[in-house]
Amino acid sequence: MALILAALLLAGVTTGCNGGRSNGARRPLAHRGPIVLITLDALRADAVGAFGGPPLLMPALDGLAREATWAGRAIAPSSWTVPAMASIFTGLQPWTNQNLHGNAAALRPDVPTLPEALKKLGFATAGYHSNVWLKKGFGYDRGFDEFWPLGGGRRAENQLATLGAGPAFLWAHILPPHAPYVRRDDLLARLPEAPPELPARVTVLALEPWFDPAVPLPDAKRRVFRAMYQLNVAAADEALGRLLAALRRSGQWDRTLLVVTADHGEEFKECGQVEHGGNLCRPLLEVPLLIKLPKGWQGPPLLLRAGDRPGTARLRATLVEAAGGEAGARTAPSLFHSGGPGVLSELYLGNGVNRFSWVEDDRQLLWESRFAPAEPEYFAVHTLDLGGRPAVMPRTPPEQLHARLEKAFGRTLPLSGGSGPPALTLWRWPPAAAGAPLMTSEVAPLADQPREVEMARRLRAAWLAANGREAPAGVRAGVQPGASEEEAAELQALGYAARKPQPKPVPTPEQL
Numbered sequence: 001m002a003l004i005l006a007a008l009l010l011a012g013v014t015t016g017c018n019g020g021r022s023n024g025a026r027r028p029l030a031h032r033g034p035i036v037l038i039t040l041d042a043l044r045a046d047a048v049g050a051f052g053g054p055p056l057l058m059p060a061l062d063g064l065a066r067e068a069t070w071a072g073r074a075i076a077p078s079s080w081t082v083p084a085m086a087s088i089f090t091g092l093q094p095w096t097n098q099n100l101h102g103n104a105a106a107l108r109p110d111v112p113t114l115p116e117a118l119k120k121l122g123f124a125t126a127g128y129h130s131n132v133w134l135k136k137g138f139g140y141d142r143g144f145d146e147f148w149p150l151g152g153g154r155r156a157e158n159q160l161a162t163l164g165a166g167p168a169f170l171w172a173h174i175l176p177p178h179a180p181y182v183r184r185d186d187l188l189a190r191l192p193e194a195p196p197e198l199p200a201r202v203t204v205l206a207l208e209p210w211f212d213p214a215v216p217l218p219d220a221k222r223r224v225f226r227a228m229y230q231l232n233v234a235a236a237d238e239a240l241g242r243l244l245a246a247l248r249r250s251g252q253w254d255r256t257l258l259v260v261t262a263d264h265g266e267e268f269k270e271c272g273q274v275e276h277g278g279n280l281c282r283p284l285l286e287v288p289l290l291i292k293l294p295k296g297w298q299g300p301p302l303l304l305r306a307g308d309r310p311g312t313a314r315l316r317a318t319l320v321e322a323a324g325g326e327a328g329a330r331t332a333p334s335l336f337h338s339g340g341p342g343v344l345s346e347l348y349l350g351n352g353v354n355r356f357s358w359v360e361d362d363r364q365l366l367w368e369s370r371f372a373p374a375e376p377e378y379f380a381v382h383t384l385d386l387g388g389r390p391a392v393m394p395r396t397p398p399e400q401l402h403a404r405l406e407k408a409f410g411r412t413l414p415l416s417g418g419s420g421p422p423a424l425t426l427w428r429w430p431p432a433a434a435g436a437p438l439m440t441s442e443v444a445p446l447a448d449q450p451r452e453v454e455m456a457r458r459l460r461a462a463w464l465a466a467n468g469r470e471a472p473a474g475v476r477a478g479v480q481p482g483a484s485e486e487e488a489a490e491l492q493a494l495g496y497a498a499r500k501p502q503p504k505p506v507p508t509p510e511q512l
Helices: 002-010 059-067 081-090 114-120 154-161 185-190 204-211 219-249 312-322 378-385 398-410 449-467 485-493
Strands: 034-041 070-075 124-129 146-149 168-177 257-262 286-292 343-347 353-360 363-370 423-428
Touching (some): 034 081, 034 219, 034 312, 059 219, 059 257, 059 286, 081 114, 081 312, 114 168, 114 312, 124 154, 154 168, 154 219, 168 219, 185 219, 204 378, 257 312, 286 312, 343 449, 353 449, 363 449, 423 449
Parallel strands (some): 034 257, 124 146, 124 168
Antiparallel strands (some): 070 286, 257 286, 343 353, 353 363, 363 423
């Protein structure tokens, strides 16, 4: 097996690339009405009743699924906000975007974003952000005529309710279900199971001990965390419902091209961790996707069948082409084209490991390449980064551990890794049963070595097609500005570490 994988890594594989194929002769697209994109943070597909989740949890989203042109499960480009949202806005894979970690989280200034492309096509644009990573300092304001915090949603609702018939693009990002999880007593009746004595709040630091795969999560804790997450899911649906109701009041519902999806999902130890960003588990990658084309749509159909799992990175090209524009070089193909045999997801700079996922039908190949030995104190440092206190204080200063990992990461091939072949694991994703309880483990390992090798070839080909020739990252400072003290505190509350602004050095007399 090792020899086969070594040969695979050296081979110039060209089959199974991620490029799209045209659906044949088609009429030019030029939708000149409203386009609305709503993204939810950390919403797993199996939280949605329409896709097998609890039937009462998300009535607004379930109602939209009944009206949508296509509604189903999709695959996120990564398992946390920075790389996932960058891919949705640019149509490029995380490695090409270089939005790989907290110190390189800003959008590349040389890559046109979705709002920039639509503005160039004559659309008025408005954006409503909530997650700190999506603020102006990280480039998400580019292309927007108006850019506001979503807050309680009142301003966005008013704008949706007063939409005209002309070309306008509105994006809103709803922060829940993202932690911290808040108990919402008015939504308790929506839960399929409500454990007694739910806390008022579950913070990221309360979840943090179980981010370490070596620490088991007791069943009682799992039920509490699950229920609190579900309450956040229900709250997100309430916010979504208000936005959709406002859009209906505008009288432009039938003319609107509407897309609702999530940046990534959430995990509760299905693959050993909690929250998100630690691996490429099914609950982290499989997200809802609902698309409503305008009534009387004259363009080509969406090339999606029931049961397909398209990549959400394809949304940028879909919306730009619908508005009459060109998708752009190397962007993921629109949903008006065939998308190839599978979907690639990427996650970089973990505990000495880069992770890749390739999903085809009901099978997922996980590819792990190592750029450094695992750091024994990695998870203790992770807790310190979030402002917590680990059970055992690390002897290695966080800055030293991060610098060691980043140095090794920067000099190693991202996909092939350092010494030795990558580790491959093949999983099957059985279909979700209707009404199945949320957070059931829906993956099963497969001992199928020939299939592993076939899918590994296609994963590698897709990575090369999307990202170009494989080369080490080098020392990449990124283009991220330092977070303010307030933003750094917000990021810690959401479970992220952020580079804080450094004090300016006092000039010496010779420099004055």
